[in-house]
Amino acid sequence: MKQDYYRLLGELQTVDFFLSELNLHLATHPQDHRAQAQRKEYHRIRQDLNREYEHCIRLMHATQEQLTMRKARKK
Template sequence: MKQLPPEYYQELEEIQAIDFVLVELTLYLDTHPNDQQAMQQFNEYAKYAKKLKRNFEAKFGPLQQYGNSYTDAKWSWGKMPWPWQI
């Protein structure tokens, strides 16, 4: 497997951490749907997650499937390791 730069792993770890926060906030909001502060946090983290993923994809290629990520002109799917491979 091709050696990846350290920032690949750092940025992927940050994306995974933010996604974890979003899952936890989703579960919390399922039982506390009127918590305005939690909704605000959710929206802030969702916006931040999109920014992180957009930046990651600009450097390393597509991150998400099913139309959630655009492809590049080389159809780069499968050229980088999948998250479970690192």
């Protein structure tokens, strides 16, 4: 699970960097239709990655909560 967390975090950072670069490029080349299409596609990819990342975070928190409850019961 933690491996997925770090993989997804790295992928999100990579996509965010790419989107930032695309936005800078489009600020000076607003008619670049290829870059506009790439931005749209990578925005969709980012949304998908973010959903997967948030799901992973929820699973990690739920697991941690269960472990905490088990430890409390043993005392």
